[in-house]
Amino acid sequence: MEADPDLLRWSSSKPSNNDTNDPRPSQPVTAEESDQALSEESISLLSSEDDSLEGEIYEEEDYEGDDDYVNQNYDDDAVLSRIARKSRRPGFSHGYDDDSVRRVPRRGPLKPVEPTAEFKNLQSEATSAFIDADYDRALDLVKQAIHLNPEIFQAHVLLSEIFLAQGQKRKALYALFTGAHTRRKPEVWLEVANLILERADSDRAAALDDVVYCYSRVIDIDPKRYDVRFERAAINEELGYKGKAIQEYEKILESLPHNTNALRPLAALYIELGEIGKARAHYERCISYYINLNPDEVEDFTWSDVNIYVELFSYEHDYLAGISSLNSLARWLLGRKGDSGWDMVDDDREWDADDYPRRTATPWFVPGQYPLESYGIGLPLELRIKLGIYRLKSGYKDEALFHFHWLEPEDNSPGAKLFDYGDLFREAADSMKDIQLYEDALRFYIPLQHVQDFANTSLFLAMAECYDSCGDTEETERCYLTVAEYDKTNIEARTKLAHFYEKMGMTDQALKFITEAADIGREEVLSRRKPRFGPNIGKLANHFRDIEQEAPGSEDQLAPTESAVSSAVGDNTAAEGSTTIGFIPRSVTSLPGEQRGREIAPLKPDGENVRYLYAKMLELQPYMRQGQQDATGDWLDIAYALLWDFRSNRVFFPLQKKMTFLGYSREAQRKAGRLKSTNLLDELQEISNRIQASMGTPEIDTSSIPNDYHGIDFDSWLDIFLEYALVLSGQGQGDEAYDTLGAAADASIWYHSKPSTLRIYICWFTCALRLKDEDKLSDISRWFMKEYQFVTDAYRLFVTLSRVCGNPQRSLFHSAPSMKFMLRQVKAVDYSLPPDPLSPFKRSPESIYQERASLTTKNAEGEYIPAEEMDVALLVLYGHILYAGNSFTNALNYFFRAYALDPENPAILLSIGLSYISHSLKRQSDNRHYLVMEGLSFMQEYRRIRSQxxxxxxxxxxxxxxxxxxxxxxxxxxxxxxxxxxxxxxxxxxxxxxxxxxxxxxxxxxxxxxxxxxxxxxxxxxxxxx
Structure with missing residues (x-):
């Protein structure tokens, strides 16, 4: 049995690529040792808390407990070294000499171990607990079962289902991964892949990446699973990994040459990448094989392959070669392979429907030698139209029109070819329009108006162009107006209409559509605009300096502007210590003075340009806030360039988030991951640092840590981040706004500052409100409830944000993840409060498993803050989540808990009354009269309290x-x-x-x-x- 090193190292790193050919040779080990290592590895995968992939997954922020699941450490290096030592020996010696019999261990997988009775009991109890929704107990029991028999895949599946029921999808996924590694069976990995696809929600790309990993393991075990290779290639293509998809299809063709199922998508990929020659070479090898066979014996190579192959010639504009290939392949498929004399004819009489008149005029033609169906009638219509297009491109107009007439454009009856071959009508018409055969093109455009799938704006624009060229002004205007009426954002139609009315002398109408086109274009620019100079600070600063110099009185205003810059940002240059100023080219010194100044300007230090642009941004800020478009565009350009410069500095974004900002020194940059040791002195410094760290953390002089960057204080930088995100969200650019806020949240100078982080997340949910992004609002609400746990206003914020956005019928307010999250908050309060002062006989029996509070908020000393008292608002909130999900009975449990704490709260009384009455209307209610009376009694109590x-x-x-x-x-x-x-x-x-x-x-x-x-x-x- 071959033990794949990648398989044993899976707990340390999951492969990020899809290559199944591991360059490292596998080490031979015995079946017993391999299975033991895999079993131990599976336990390690479920319990390790190191830097492995699963460790990261199990530290998911939404996961609040189960430390006993991740509290073990397993030495992977020890396992690998033991396997490596044993693998260097060809066999196992049993102490005999060379003449004695040497036993060779049996190779191949061991038989599945029979589960022990204890395992069966634990598995059964875990399944029952899972069915009863007692997930914590089920989790504890199934982990015990896995420790007993880790090689049984069903236990890992149950563990995955438990995690999934708790809303922890990533942990559920990797529980399946862990179980699949215990046995080298393709069926197990395929089952895992199917489960991943079934559970894939909105993040389909991540799910497909995991499926590719599963397929890779299947192929490692059985390289001849070509069906899996096809699936992996298709997924890689869907994910955009075109190079990997091509490699996969190439490997399939190496083992299965001439397989058209691999050849077709491979050709499509090569066409997309512009490598037409490779696609043609593959098809030509395939054709050279199949063409020597009888067409009746060939099932894989069909007319579709002919169409694809002939299409390749159009990308290289080799139309005559395409015609020749189409004719020869069509003859072969129709049973006339030897009838090659038609290649000497310049026209397409070979593909006429009847022998008379053109075929019979050919000297070598023998009527009846081949069936009539093997000529024109047997040629598929798709290939006939392609032949016509190629003839048209080659200058054979009459032959092309002859082929196009097979479409019968005048026939508009219900069974006409128009309704089945609309795409061929459009291709033929477009090809004729391209060579200015406008009247002929209209014969094929006009019928498409009656086909819904093809009656689009591009069709009417093409018809308008043809009518305009034919001089039909009335139809030209009708087509343009049709597009303008049904497509309110089409600039091309309005521009064409403006030109049309201008030519007709209708100035007012022309101005109307010019104005509409300009307004639409301005809106598109504002919503999709890109910075004019990108992140180039020098060019942007030079641009604004040129504008100031060209403005009237610029010489008098130049000095005040520079002084304003200095006063706005100060004179601190600490952030420029590592800035490199490039040399001035020799050719620049020979330029005239004004031009030389403009050439040298971009070579100024970045710090000076940054301070200048910041002052310019402050100058534009009032006009931007008033909504002036030009000022907004300039402000966004400046903000983009400044933030790019800030985000490019790795000092602010260390590899480890726990590191705080220490300054711009070389040491600070090295700690942040920007610089690496390049000599022995740096290595010695690292050793010294480690020794000092082991002896104790040295005191840091906080006064020496700068509080600005390029002379601009960090609070002002944060203002730029936040306002830039707000402006982008107002223009509908949500992804870029969220990316900007995410960068601000990750910066070390604000990551450890609670007030700054609070401002960032307030701005975050403000942007989400402007964008009406309910998913993001839900995520931000969770952050507030985690960072400010047991704070009533955090729960009220969640309710408020849930009300202002989203569809109430499918709101995230009462979704399963929100319900589970709020339940964990309720449990956190329950298990952090002191025990009830009840006598022992009134207390409920202690659970066999230990409950603990899921605390998330820490004080200044880093200690978790427990709840001091039960939060009535939290109980009512969770009750309303259950009520919104029609779980009225469950909601009453939490409403009554709140009622016990605040019996005269009218909101609680109203909620209880409505819960009873709503439950009475359900079909399952067993005593409707009792429920209605209970509800009305609480409603009367609600009236009594409110009437006061x-x-x-x-x-x-x-x-x-x-x-x-x-x-x-x-x-x-x-x-x-x-x-x-x-x-x-x-x-x-x-x-x-x-x-x-x-x-x-x-x-x-x-x-x-x-x-x-x-x-x-x-x-x-x-x-x-x-």
Missing amino acids: SSILQERQEVEFNFARVWQLLGIGHLAVEGYQKCLKIGEEIETERQKAQNPNTVEGATVGEQRGEACLEDFSRQAAPS
């Missing part, structure tokens, strides 16, 4: 909610009475508001009379607060 208030809005709320309950129960007359009371109280509220605004209001005047206008019906205050 003198605020009219609260009285109105009670009437509205009661009217809704009556309507829900089908008691219409009571609902109408409640809505009428609600509207009456609304008038009282409006009257009081008018009195507060105008104390001189005449008593008895109605609201409408006070306003002096008709009273508008306003229902904005009739909605009950949530």
